[in-house]
C-alpha cells in the first residue's frame with residue numbers, strides 16, 4: 001500500500017480519505033474536550049480575579065464570605081472564611097474538571113483560618129489522610145430528597161506536609177464520629193500532596209455523592225459531586241463572583 005501511494009500514479013482509495021477524515025475530526029474532538037474547559041476558565045477571568053484577591057484582599061472585602069454564614073436558602077453553613085476563587089467545573093489542566101469550591105482565605109499565613117462542619121453528620125478521616133476529612137449526611141432532605149450525601153474538606157496541612165491542621169479531636173483513623181454543623185474541623189493550609197508544589201492558601205470543599213453500598217464516591221471526578229452552590233445558598237453574579245445574601249428572619 002505504501003509503495004503504491006508513493007508511486008503517484010495510483011490514487012489512494014476512498015477508505016483512505018474516510019479514515020483520514022475520521023482521524024482529523026477525532027483529533028479535534030479530543031483536543032476540544034481536553035483544552036476547551038481550561039481555556040474557558042482562563043478567559044472567564046477566574047485567574048485574574050484570584051490574582052487580584054491574593055494580591056490585596058482588603059480592596060475586595062465584598063468578595064469575602066464569613067465562616068458559618070447562613071446564605072440565601074442554603075441548608076449548609078459556609079464552611080470557612082474566604083472568596084470562592086474557583087468554581088466546580090473550572091479546569092486547571094487538560095482533561096481535568098474541578099469538583100468543588102476553592103475558598104481562599106484573606107489571611108496571609110496557613111493554619112490560621114478555621115474550617116467548620118457545614119452540616120450535622122458523621123465524620124471520617126481515613127488513616128492515611130493528612131489534610132482531609134469527609135462527613136456523611138444520611139437522609140439529607142433539601143435538594144436530594146432524603147438521599148445520603150457527603151461533604152469533603154481538604155488542604156488542611158502545611159505546604160511542606162510536616163504538619164496537619166486538622167483539629168486534634170479527629171486523629172487519622174477516625175470513622176463515622178457524629179459532629180454538629182459548626183464543629184471546628186481544622187484550619188486552611190497549602191498542602192497539595194507534593195511538598196515541592198504547594199497550593200495557594202484555601203479550603204477545597206465539595207458535596208459528594210454516595211456509592212450504592214453507602215460509601216462515598218471518588219470526589220476527584222466532577223460527575224461524582226453536586227454543585228455546592230444551592231447547598232450553601234450562595235449565588236453567582238454576572239461579574240463571576242459568588243455572594244452570600246443573608247437569610248431573612250421571615
Ligand SMILES: [Zn+2]
Pocket residue numbers: 086098100101102203204205
Ligand atoms: Zn479545589
